[in-house]
Amino acid sequence: MTPYSCMTRDALEAEYAKVKAEFEACKAQELSLNMARGKPSKAQLDMVSDILTTVQTADDCFDDGIDTRNYGELAGLPSARAYWAEMLGCKASQIFVGGVASLNLMYDVVARAYSHGLKNSPRPWCKEETVKVLCPAPGYDRHFMITESFGAEMIYIPMTPTGPDMDLVEEYVKDPQVKLIWLVPKYSNPDGIIFSEETIRRFANLKPAAPDFAVMWDNAYGVHEFSGDYVPFPDILSMCAEAGNADMVYEFASTSKITFAGGGMSCLACSEENLKYLLDLFGIQIISQDKVNQLRHVRYLKDKTHTLEIMKRHASILAPKFQVVSEYLSREIAPLGFARWNDPKGGYFVSLYAMPGTAKRVWSLCKEAGVTLTNVGATYPYGKDPDDSNLRIAPSLPPVAELEKAMEVLCVCLKLAALEKFLAE
Amino acid sequence: MTPYSCMTRDALEAEYAKVKAEFEACKAQELSLNMARGKPSKAQLDMVSDILTTVQTADDCFDDGIDTRNYGELAGLPSARAYWAEMLGCKASQIFVGGVASLNLMYDVVARAYSHGLKNSPRPWCKEETVKVLCPAPGYDRHFMITESFGAEMIYIPMTPTGPDMDLVEEYVKDPQVKLIWLVPKYSNPDGIIFSEETIRRFANLKPAAPDFAVMWDNAYGVHEFSGDYVPFPDILSMCAEAGNADMVYEFASTSKITFAGGGMSCLACSEENLKYLLDLFGIQIISQDKVNQLRHVRYLKDKTHTLEIMKRHASILAPKFQVVSEYLSREIAPLGFARWNDPKGGYFVSLYAMPGTAKRVWSLCKEAGVTLTNVGATYPYGKDPDDSNLRIAPSLPPVAELEKAMEVLCVCLKLAALEKFLAE
Numbered sequence: 138m139t140p141y142s143c144m145t146r147d148a149l150e151a152e153y154a155k156v157k158a159e160f161e162a163c164k165a166q167e168l169s170l171n172m173a174r175g176k177p178s179k180a181q182l183d184m185v186s187d188i189l190t191t192v193q194t195a196d197d198c199f200d201d202g203i204d205t206r207n208y209g210e211l212a213g214l215p216s217a218r219a220y221w222a223e224m225l226g227c228k229a230s231q232i233f234v235g236g237v238a239s240l241n242l243m244y245d246v247v248a249r250a251y252s253h254g255l256k257n258s259p260r261p262w263c264k265e266e267t268v269k270v271l272c273p274a275p276g277y278d279r280h281f282m283i284t285e286s287f288g289a290e291m292i293y294i295p296m297t298p299t300g301p302d303m304d305l306v307e308e309y310v311k312d313p314q315v316k317l318i319w320l321v322p323k324y325s326n327p328d329g330i331i332f333s334e335e336t337i338r339r340f341a342n343l344k345p346a347a348p349d350f351a352v353m354w355d356n357a358y359g360v361h362e363f364s365g366d367y368v369p370f371p372d373i374l375s376m377c378a379e380a381g382n383a384d385m386v387y388e389f390a391s392t393s394k395i396t397f398a399g400g401g402m403s404c405l406a407c408s409e410e411n412l413k414y415l416l417d418l419f420g421i422q423i424i425s426q427d428k429v430n431q432l433r434h435v436r437y438l439k440d441k442t443h444t445l446e447i448m449k450r451h452a453s454i455l456a457p458k459f460q461v462v463s464e465y466l467s468r469e470i471a472p473l474g475f476a477r478w479n480d481p482k483g484g485y486f487v488s489l490y491a492m493p494g495t496a497k498r499v500w501s502l503c504k505e506a507g508v509t510l511t512n513v514g515a516t517y518p519y520g521k522d523p524d525d526s527n528l529r530i531a532p533s534l535p536p537v538a539e540l541e542k543a544m545e546v547l548c549v550c551l552k553l554a555a556l557e558k559f560l561a562e
Numbered sequence: 563m564t565p566y567s568c569m570t571r572d573a574l575e576a577e578y579a580k581v582k583a584e585f586e587a588c589k590a591q592e593l594s595l596n597m598a599r600g601k602p603s604k605a606q607l608d609m610v611s612d613i614l615t616t617v618q619t620a621d622d623c624f625d626d627g628i629d630t631r632n633y634g635e636l637a638g639l640p641s642a643r644a645y646w647a648e649m650l651g652c653k654a655s656q657i658f659v660g661g662v663a664s665l666n667l668m669y670d671v672v673a674r675a676y677s678h679g680l681k682n683s684p685r686p687w688c689k690e691e692t693v694k695v696l697c698p699a700p701g702y703d704r705h706f707m708i709t710e711s712f713g714a715e716m717i718y719i720p721m722t723p724t725g726p727d728m729d730l731v732e733e734y735v736k737d738p739q740v741k742l743i744w745l746v747p748k749y750s751n752p753d754g755i756i757f758s759e760e761t762i763r764r765f766a767n768l769k770p771a772a773p774d775f776a777v778m779w780d781n782a783y784g785v786h787e788f789s790g791d792y793v794p795f796p797d798i799l800s801m802c803a804e805a806g807n808a809d810m811v812y813e814f815a816s817t818s819k820i821t822f823a824g825g826g827m828s829c830l831a832c833s834e835e836n837l838k839y840l841l842d843l844f845g846i847q848i849i850s851q852d853k854v855n856q857l858r859h860v861r862y863l864k865d866k867t868h869t870l871e872i873m874k875r876h877a878s879i880l881a882p883k884f885q886v887v888s889e890y891l892s893r894e895i896a897p898l899g900f901a902r903w904n905d906p907k908g909g910y911f912v913s914l915y916a917m918p919g920t921a922k923r924v925w926s927l928c929k930e931a932g933v934t935l936t937n938v939g940a941t942y943p944y945g946k947d948p949d950d951s952n953l954r955i956a957p958s959l960p961p962v963a964e965l966e967k968a969m970e971v972l973c974v975c976l977k978l979a980a981l982e983k984f985l986a987e
Contacts, residue, residue: 174633182631186620189854195611206607206822208599236661237852244847251677252688252712263677263688279846286846287677397631399850421704421711422669425824427662429614430852 140474141559153556159549160506168507170543175326175485176534177398180454185396185447191436192429200435205428211420212412213404217431221404223441225356225388226372233412233419235403236426239391242405243353244283246387247317249418250351251287256384256414258349262287262316271309271318273301275488275516275527277326277355280319284518289316291518296328300336310345317351323370324358327488327516327529329481331368341376343385352377354388360441360448361394362483363455367445374406383408392434394485395447402427402434458532458540462487465544475555487530488516495554496525502550508543565899566984578981584974585931593932595968600751600910601959602823605879610821610872616861617854625860630853636845637837638829642856646829648866650781650813651797658837658844660828661851664816667830668778669708671812672742674843675776676712681809681839683774687712687741696734696743698726700913700941700952702751702780705744709943714741716943721753725761732764738771742778748795749783752913752941752954754906756793766801768810777802779813785866785873786819787908788880792870799831808833817859819910820872827852827859883957883965887912890969900980912955913941920979921950927975933968 144152192198198205200216212218213234222229235242246255254261262268268289272281273296284291292309294301301320309315320340322332332340340352354373362368377386384407392401407415438444463480466489470476475492491499500513511529514520530547532540569577617623623630625641637643638659647654660667671680679686687693693714697706698721709716717734719726726745734740745765747757757765765777779798787793802811809832817826832840863869888905891914895901903914916924925938936954939945955972957965 176633179629179632182623182629183620186623186631189618189622193614195608197614198607198611204604204607206611206825207604208601208818208823238848241848248673248677248847252673261688263686279849282846286843393633397854398633400631400852400854418711421707422673423663423666424704427825427852427855429822429825430855 138472140472141555142474146560149556149559153553153560156549156552156556160502160553163506163546163549166507166542168542168546170507170535170539170546171509172531172535172540172543172547173509173511174534175394175531177394177451178454178534178536181451182397184450184454185437188396188433188437191433198429198432200432203428205432208424210428211416211423211425213426214428214431214435216435217402220435220438220440221390221406224360224444225390225406227374227388227406230409231374231406231412233405233415234426234431235405237391237399237401237403238393239355239357239389239403240279242403243280243355243389245419245422246351246353246405246415247283247287249415250316250349253418255349255351256411265314267314269312269315271306271315272518273318273320274518275327275529276319277321278511278515280353280355281518284319293518293523296325296330298330299333300330303336303339307339307343310343310347310350313346315345316347316349317353319353319355321355321357322373323356323368324361324481324484326357326484327486329479329484329486329488337371337373337376341373341382342380343382345385350385352386354386356388356390358394358484359390360445361485362448363452363459364482367448368482374408378408384411387411392438394451395438395444396434402431455533457537459487461537461540461544462530462532465541465548469548470551473552473555476551485531485533487532489528489530490524490526491528491551492555492558493524493526495558496522496528498554498557499528499547499550502553503547506546506550508546510547563897565897566980567899571985574981574984578978578985581974581977581981585927585978588931588971588974591932591967593967593971595932595960595964595971596934597956597960597965597968597972598934598936599959600819600956602819602876603879603959603961606876607822609875609879610862613821613858613862616858623854623857625857628853630857633849635853636841636848636850638851639853639856639860641860642827645860645863645865646815646831649785649869650815650831652799652813652831655834656799656831656837658830658840659851659856660830662816662824662826662828663818664780664782664814664828665704667828668705668780668814670844670847671776671778671830671840672708672712674840675741675774678843680774680776681836690739692739694737694740696731696740697943698743698745699943700752700954701744702746703936703940705778705780706943709744718943718948721750721755723755724758725755728761728764732768735768735770735772735775740770741772741774742776744778744780746780746782747798748781748793749786749906749909751782751909752911754904754909754911754913762796762798762801766798766807767805768807770810775810777811779811781813781815783819783909784815785870786876786910787873788877788884789907792873793907799833803833809836812836817863819876820863820869821859827856880958882962884912886962886965886969887955887957890966890973894973895976898977898980901976910956910958912957914953914955915949915951916953916976917980917983918949918951920976920983921947921953923979923982924953924972924975927978928972931971931975933971935972
């Protein structure tokens, strides 16, 4: 196979005719496939469904003398706080156990920042002239949606193979209007990058001008390897504390991709001072979270070792799907030289960079052929991919057979859009 | 027994000596009893614990084709929305199913009002010079805490036996700065009042100056009779719609005192237009709520008829406790003529009006004797009971034997404080 950039015009036109015919054949299949959202598959959910029987009777509901069926323990069941502390490598006194969604916790921290201010805020953010938020991209669209909803200005920070561009980050935080940065430090969404030790060290040692600058450390995929061994991650809380930045970081995690998606438990980890401040605010919003579900999780997941065993089982279901994506792209696309992608070892996404200027077109062609990808631009602040290139592939939900069909379609569309562009020049 | 107001000074002094000795005897018992928060008792929680086995297997998790273990259905499982619609007498399309806490939903509506504005808000409330909130009192302390946390000005509206003073309410809402009112329309917390038809009609027909005036209809005890038959309540949503005020009302409910306290499911009911507006905001905060728990509740509670049967069983546990309170007060206090209280048929509280000027003293004396009551003033905005009289008794949690001891102590303290006051004059 010849890279498209090396083909003659005649060869490109012949290739175009061939690929166009393949595209029409795809459309004729009347497919309806979704590779848009990172949802666990039925097989994964079935695998963990014995969590449902860990708490069955009235007596089962007691944990160290606490009746989980009644009000109390705002910060969470002590055993649940201990579980998260072990998972994240921090202290139980630094943990707030939330409801089913870490997104909800992240939203609420931003919401409190706006209405009340964070612990070291000179004033609530709604009283500031301008609030700027650093948005490494490609990134998680829901982080950007929160930011845009509250009216903050989003600043695009390019990702590098070791994490966000730290020179840029360090420069921007000199501006006191810059109040927050969104990060997914391990298997970043969607690139699947693991921040290097150097990147993490530079984050912990940031010198932000804003006294209430918030590092939102969204540790969504901290134990979510699907290939190879578990890769340990550091305790960002103690690293920040050692650098004199104890109150700067807010770490988030959840069991949405360990147990049930939207039915697990989440947590926020932060300095004890920050937690004290936030508990005063959270305690006005709620009396206590669902401790019965916390107990189910503590009993089922047990500890980090056992959780990692469960993740190995998730991996056995996920790995073949990521392999399908990788195989199709390696076979069909790599030799043609116009696209590249990340081959992550964990997380839920493959970040594909189509020929610059063709991502929107690829998305539309896929849609026409019955395959839904994540909305183009979603991985960038304001939906603006400067290169119109990034496509986020979420292979977890469909069965392998459907995934193969979807990848077949995607490859055809990638080629078609590239050829259109080559021929237009 | 002679009313204290009719006693001679000598008689008062003799009574004082007698009651003081009783108080010392109480202290000597070294009790530690709590009648402060409306928590269901262990017996009640045990009674409903078979909810834990309604969803046990992977197959159990499916509801009308929806896998409750995966993301989706932001507004709630259709069957859960239908359940709440039947409970409240409104339409499923008007229901948002929340997490474990209606308090959390109420807080989030206020929080959104502040940061973004409600559907008809000219601007977010954080951009208003002043926001005023009407606070019928005695009322629910957590409503007042939310209000104070967001910096709104609280206006005290006295309660009457038929509900809040509607002349005052109708007058105050002419001020466009008045943006919200907190109401518990059935078995109000703490008085146990059921709003009369006339009160409800006047609420539905309010003519507020603020276009985004919010009636927070906290239907916390809508099915919570402990004595006698279920008393139906009207569908406030349709009443408001008929009056041209469809978007004015936000109704809240939860199963915290039907199933598990802090482990059940909650709901918000409002106009479809309001819901559409709020879903856009809620959808940025969370992908979806815990549908597995919603399914447990739908399977266990089934429908309104069955729910009312469950409430009858709660009543059989609660009624004897309220009877203890009533008996002690009727026997020990009523004849002395210095105090009064409400004898509700439902809800979780008895609202006791001690001799004006003695509530704080009674609270302290009880504390000294090892009995904790709700903080005095908690039932009023800014903690300011204009009469220093109201005491909220929550009899649900302790077993009957403990309750009897606690009531014994309370009666002694009520008398002691009253006698101190009589003798001081």
